[in-house]
Amino acid sequence: MTARTVQITIDCADPGALSAFWAEALGYHVPGPPGGFATWDEALDAWGVPPERRNDASAVEDPDGAGPRVFFQRVPEPKTVKNRLHIDVRAAPGLQGDDRMAALEAEADRLVGLGAERLQRFEPTPPMDAGHIVLADPEGNEFCLD
Known part of the structure; x- marks a missing residue:
């Protein structure tokens, strides 16, 4: 069996802000928009994503491609207990x-x-x-x- 790559997913209230923190913490970057789009707003407009849903997710990536991608997804509930994984x-x-x-x-x-x-x-x-x-x-x- 071939080794698998992993993505770490973090539930949060503000994916944009938390991805900015972790990009700085890890020396990662927020990936640019998909091909064919000059900005994320342009892509989200084309996909019909309303403004109030544009901070539902974000991600950071290792610029060298060695480390795992970290994905942040908005959830309605706050964190209440200690992480089981950190x-x-x-x-x-x-x-x-x-x-x-x-x-x-x-x-x-x-x-x-x-x-x-x-x-x-x-x-x-x-x-x-x-x-x-x-x-x-x-x-x-x-x-x-x-």
Whole structure:
């Protein structure tokens, strides 16, 4: 069997805003409109999508094509409990100890500036955990800086 690609789908209240946050967080981009259209509005007009439905979905993609696509879909209900699945953002690959935690802190500060909320810091406990920081995105979805 051939390996499958995956798309991560996140339920949310404001797909456009959340995709903008995650594009910045991951170094991804919001894909351009489909071929034959100069803008997304032009495409949505052609497809008959009314203005009030134009923020029902959004996505971000790795510009290099290596990482998974992240899709955001509007849902009516708010988030109420802790995620059962979360994203680990690898913000300090190859670093250990104080250098690692300093890099994670710097990235946490950047993401808080973009609208994330800092939740908890876990100190390194070798050999099993190199240390990480738990944040929540602007809609409260928990993720880790790892």
